[in-house]
Amino acid sequence: MDITTAREKPDDWWEVEALFDTCFAPGRTALSSYRLRDDVPPIANLCLVARDSYGQVAGAIRNWPVRVGGRDAVLLGPVAVHPTHQGEGIAALLIWRCLEVAAKAGHPRILLVGDAPYYGRFGFQRLEGVQMPPPTNPDRVLGIALRKDGWDGVVGPVTRAAD
Template sequence: MEMSVEIVGHAPAFVMVAETAADVAVREALLDRAMGPKRRKKSSEKLRRGRRPSEGLAFVARDASGTVAGTVRLWDVTLGEGGKAALLLGPLAVDPSLKSAGIGSALMRHAIAEAARLGHAAILLVGDAPYYGRFGFSAARTGSLAMPGPYERHRLLALELVEGALDGVHGTLKAAGRKLKAQELTSAA
């Protein structure tokens, strides 16, 4: 499913589309520019390493010329040992030269809508509550959950796509989902 966004005052509209294999190098370069080299040390990265994004939940924003202007991916996780399935969102990044153009918000809305359409029950992320709160994320349901490795507890946020999806969840998030194939591991490094 594709979503177009007309950014008021900006000539090119942006289109949210499924990420392709050809986008990988461009996405990685964009993440490096937007987040810096320390991005690979984050706790969320431990849950992504060696895995593929959740089926159908890796998106890029392209401008009118087809250039990747932003990216977001969602990953399969379980909530604690043998716990419920959920998604971990991240990283969300927009080319630094295009900040405040609405691309990040459009990517978030698109990712949430697609996750709901595909039947997922909850999305978690580590991020700033003032930004992600406008999409319905909060720390209200994450108190008994933890990330592997260091993180700031108040930044572990969740959004229930299905009411009650986070009832009774506890423990440390664990990676789930599809593993990368050997050739993908070498090109992702």
């Protein structure tokens, strides 16, 4: 696999949006997690693009600032891989890279909405007492501490960082 990753640039925006539209339902922006992103810019150094040897976008990941019970957190996602590259480990590469960059940048915690069996391999675990906007299934609200005790005492509703 000849894949390179780099920080998403403004010129990548349309390609990344097209990838997300390809990989997710057209109504993806109607999901409750998107209300947390409305009018809030993503965390630029945690938005990555993976390109194949032809320079085509093979995958992308974005991350957003949120608040959990009034404390800062990172909301991971969306992450997507083009159908022609699925099964090559690109999503895992992007997730690991985001975890590394976020930890180095001093972010204490990351959460996401996803499948525990998949995200568990990265260290994500179900978060008790953290409430995503409805109708999110609480069993799919997962988090990882990027520093010791990063989630200790952090409970409550997940809100937009701008609120």
